[in-house]
Every structure is written in structure tokens, then in C-alpha cells.
Amino acid sequence: METENKPQCGNCHKELDTVYIKCAECPNASICPPCFSRGAEFQSHSNRHLYKIIDAGNFPVIEQNWTAVEEKLLLEGIEQFGIGNWEDVACYVEGKKAQDLEEHYYKSYIDSSDLGMATVPGKIPNGVTDHAPALNQTGALNLAKDSEVTKEQESQLAYMPLRDDYEMEHDNDAETIISGLIPNIEDTDLDTNLKVAKVSIYLEKLRERHRRKVVAREYNLVEKFFNKNSRDYPKRLLSCLQFMREQQAASFSRDFRREQILKMKVKHLKLYRKHGIKKLDDAAVFDVKHRRRTRAKLNLKSPDSVQNDKPLDKLLLEYGCHYLSSEEKILCKSLKMIPSRYITSKTLIVKEYLQKQHGIGIKVRFPGYLEKHQKKKIVNFLALNGWLPGSSSS
Structure with a gap:
């Protein structure tokens, strides 16, 4: 039987304070989880009746002084107002101060070995690596290649060798594609897909910009822009040489010249033999x-x-x-x-x-x-x- 204030289990007659089972067919029939798991039956109640779970939310989940309802409100407040806006979250979670909310969140959900760090993988896939040195660290940059361009030539090209960048990049206005994008929770699926498409277009332009820089480094195009160490190749070989690196092109041209000489020698020897x-x-x-x-x-x-x-x-x-x-x-x-x-x-x-x-x-x-x-x-x-x-x- 149940009292007006404290519901009791109809089988073991214990008071039900937290989560309990209520029969959907029998009036005033409540059962504690242990009796429900054993399939208890009493009076007109049968274990085949429909039921619903009653959750008062007054039981602790992580700490004894924090109930499940308060934990739920804390996570909802952080999702709505963002981490750091603890004063606004405190207004959402009644009865808790902003400092208590911040300490409980970092202690239980971030630094905890049971719930916080245990849910964070050791290696995050597709994670962003910060290569910038700390404020108290100094050191020379590791460049991909030493530049042989003089200061005057760098000025003419607007080239920055330490960054391997140019003031005027390829497709220099590519950033205007995403400059006006602003995330909005009211966006429809069409709006979201359109913004994602614009970001994809911008990333493709960045890949092409990076590819051109790699080609310029591998083929020494900056130096060759000023006619340094230029090589004269036969025009009919240019269609093949454009797909080769510098050393491969030089070796190919040298072998091609040797082949022509050998063919001419063979031609002369055949003529001598004929006569x-x-x-x-x-x-x-x-x-x-x-x-x-x-x-x-x-x-x-x-x-x-x-x-x-x-x-x-x-x-x-x-x-x-x-x-x-x-x-x-x-x-x-x-x-x-x-x-x-x-x-x-x-x-x-x-x-x-x-x-x-x-x-x-x-x-x-x-x-x-x-x-x-x-x-x-x-x-x-x-x-x-x-x-x-x-x-x-x-």
C-alpha cells in the first residue's frame, strides 16, 4: 500500500525515494526495482501488466551532494550558454553557485579518471596539432629548403622565404568565399549544405595553392624566374620534360643526345660497309x-x-x-x-x-x-x- 507523501513498494513495503516502477493497469501499484526484477506479484497486480518508470531524480550520480536532476541541468546549461559563462549557468541550475558549478564540472567531467579522462582517447583522429612554440621558447625555424634568392629578388617577387609565402598568393581572393559565413542554429538543411559546399571550395583552393608552392620548390622556379642555371632543351622534348624533376630532365636530355650521336655513328658505319x-x-x-x-x-x-x-x-x-x-x-x-x-x-x-x-x-x-x-x-x-x-x- 502507498501513503500520500511517500510511495511504498507493494511487495516489500519499502519507501520509494528515487527510481521505481509504477503499474499502468493497477491503480496505486508501485514496485521497487529489485522486486520488479524478480517478477513479484501481489493482490491484483501481475508481472505481465504494462508499466512505466518513475524517476524522481533525487539520487546522486557522481557526488553525494549532486543529484541526477542537477547534473542534467548543469550539462544543459553548459550546452546552452557555453563553457565559461558560469553565471548564466548558475541561473539555470537553481541552488548552485557559479564557482561550485565550475569546480564540479572540471573535477567530474574533465579531470576525473572515471568519467573525464577515461572518455578521451589517447590519440584523437583528425586532431589539429599546434606547432607554434611556447612563449618562453625560442629557436630557429626549420625551413624546407634554403632559399638562394637575394634580398632584391625577394622584394621583386614579394616573396617571404622564412614562411615560404608570397604577398600575392595564387587565387588571392579565395578567402572571400568563406568570409561571410556565420553559423546559425536556425539554418535549414539547404543553408547548411550550401555553407559546407563553400568551405569545400575554399579548401580545394588551398590545396591548389599548396601544390603550386611544392612544385615551385621542387623545380626551383623562383631561381629560374631570374634565369639562374637555365638549361636549353630541344623543343620537341619539352612535352616530356615538364613531367620530370630537374635531375631527371637533365639525365633524360643527356641520354637523348647520346642516342642521336650513336644513331648517326651507326648510319655512317652502314654507309662505309655498303661501299x-x-x-x-x-x-x-x-x-x-x-x-x-x-x-x-x-x-x-x-x-x-x-x-x-x-x-x-x-x-x-x-x-x-x-x-x-x-x-x-x-x-x-x-x-x-x-x-x-x-x-x-x-x-x-x-x-x-x-x-x-x-x-x-x-x-x-x-x-x-x-x-x-x-x-x-x-x-x-x-x-x-x-x-x-x-x-x-x-
């Missing part, structure tokens, strides 16, 4: 006669007009240029002689010198394109560089 030539001396004579026949077919007046009409820089792009030193290249430019002819003339001059040194009287036949003043300059050059010790021009 039955087996010695390099015979090959030099064949080259001379072959060029003469070619000029005759083109009805050229002067034997040297083809090579003399070429620009001097283009003469050095001919086959055999990679065998010459920088001084020999300059000599070829002054003589207006292609590298293959210079190498042939040089070989015959050295051969003639060695025959004279060993007393061999066989006369060396020089090609018809080698003029006297050219031979004299080549002999002087070879003697000056130690190829012909003690020799003088003849």
Missing part, C-alpha cells in the same frame, strides 16, 4: 669524295660554300662536336670548319708529324678542303697545346 670501306683512313677519304659528289649534284660553285653559309653556332651542332674541347670548338668557329673535317685534318697532321719523327718518308695526302692558312693555324694550335712538341708550321 666496302674497312679502315678509318679510307673512311676519311670517302667522306671527302662523298661530300664533293653531293655538292656536284646540288650544282654548288664553291666546295666550301655549304659549310661557310651556315651560322657559326650551327657548325658546332654537327656530328663530332662532342669530341672537341672548348678551345677546339673556338678554333673550328674561327676556321669556319665543321668538327668532322677538323678531326680528320688533325689526325692527318699528327700522323705526318709522327712519320717525320720516325724517319718514314711516306707523304701524307691531305684532303682538298684543307687550305694552307687553315692547316697553319691547326699546326700552331696543336704545337701550343703539346700535341706536336718542337714543331713549327710548314
Whole structure:
């Protein structure tokens, strides 16, 4: 039976102060949780009847002087007014001071090993890491790469190497997309989705900005903007080189040039083999006669007009240029002689010198394109560089 003020369990007759069960079919039938769990039945009440849970909220949950109702009001007040606005939360939780609310919240929900820290994982996924040093710490910044740009060039580019940033970034007005976004609890799903879409667009622009900075660092574009250490690559290779790093591009261009030289060598060897030539001396004579026949077919007046009409820089792009030193290249430019002819003339001059040194009287036949003043300059050059010790021009 129940009294007017204190409900009692109809089975064990204990007073019910906190949570108890009330039958929805029997009037004035209340049961304590232990009797309800055992399926107790009394008078007209059956354990098959419908029931409802009565929660007075007067029992403690964490601390003895804090009831469940007060804990609930505290969390609702923090959710409504925010952490730190303890005076407003105190007005929401009657009977508690602002200082008591703050101390109880941090003690029970933040610093507690049972409820606070136990619910916080050791490693928070997608957490934000603060890399800024403390106020009492000093030290140099760890830069990704030392900049080789001078102060004057930094000023021209508006470049800040310590931050690896530019005053005028790529898509510099990207921040205007989110500058007017303000969270509002009254936003509809459409408003929320629109704001999320704007944030996604802004993040994509930041990724593109970061990607461009990475490319500028990896390919040294800041230095190359001022034509530092620039390389001249064949135009037909640019479509391939743009997808490579600097070292890969240099290696690829070098291998490509070597491939072209080897192909040219193979082509010449096939031509020699076709005409039955087996010695390099015979090959030099064949080259001379072959060029003469070619000029005759083109009805050229002067034997040297083809090579003399070429620009001097283009003469050095001919086959055999990679065998010459920088001084020999300059000599070829002054003589207006292609590298293959210079190498042939040089070989015959050295051969003639060695025959004279060993007393061999066989006369060396020089090609018809080698003029006297050219031979004299080549002999002087070879003697000056130690190829012909003690020799003088003849």
C-alpha cells in the first residue's frame, strides 16, 4: 500500500525515494526495482501488466551532494550558454553557485579518471596539432629548403622565404568565399549544405595553392624566374620534360643526345660497309669524295660554300662536336670548319708529324678542303697545346 507523501513498494513495503516502477493497469501499484526484477506479484497486480518508470531524480550520480536532476541541468546549461559563462549557468541550475558549478564540472567531467579522462582517447583522429612554440621558447625555424634568392629578388617577387609565402598568393581572393559565413542554429538543411559546399571550395583552393608552392620548390622556379642555371632543351622534348624533376630532365636530355650521336655513328658505319670501306683512313677519304659528289649534284660553285653559309653556332651542332674541347670548338668557329673535317685534318697532321719523327718518308695526302692558312693555324694550335712538341708550321 502507498501513503500520500511517500510511495511504498507493494511487495516489500519499502519507501520509494528515487527510481521505481509504477503499474499502468493497477491503480496505486508501485514496485521497487529489485522486486520488479524478480517478477513479484501481489493482490491484483501481475508481472505481465504494462508499466512505466518513475524517476524522481533525487539520487546522486557522481557526488553525494549532486543529484541526477542537477547534473542534467548543469550539462544543459553548459550546452546552452557555453563553457565559461558560469553565471548564466548558475541561473539555470537553481541552488548552485557559479564557482561550485565550475569546480564540479572540471573535477567530474574533465579531470576525473572515471568519467573525464577515461572518455578521451589517447590519440584523437583528425586532431589539429599546434606547432607554434611556447612563449618562453625560442629557436630557429626549420625551413624546407634554403632559399638562394637575394634580398632584391625577394622584394621583386614579394616573396617571404622564412614562411615560404608570397604577398600575392595564387587565387588571392579565395578567402572571400568563406568570409561571410556565420553559423546559425536556425539554418535549414539547404543553408547548411550550401555553407559546407563553400568551405569545400575554399579548401580545394588551398590545396591548389599548396601544390603550386611544392612544385615551385621542387623545380626551383623562383631561381629560374631570374634565369639562374637555365638549361636549353630541344623543343620537341619539352612535352616530356615538364613531367620530370630537374635531375631527371637533365639525365633524360643527356641520354637523348647520346642516342642521336650513336644513331648517326651507326648510319655512317652502314654507309662505309655498303661501299666496302674497312679502315678509318679510307673512311676519311670517302667522306671527302662523298661530300664533293653531293655538292656536284646540288650544282654548288664553291666546295666550301655549304659549310661557310651556315651560322657559326650551327657548325658546332654537327656530328663530332662532342669530341672537341672548348678551345677546339673556338678554333673550328674561327676556321669556319665543321668538327668532322677538323678531326680528320688533325689526325692527318699528327700522323705526318709522327712519320717525320720516325724517319718514314711516306707523304701524307691531305684532303682538298684543307687550305694552307687553315692547316697553319691547326699546326700552331696543336704545337701550343703539346700535341706536336718542337714543331713549327710548314
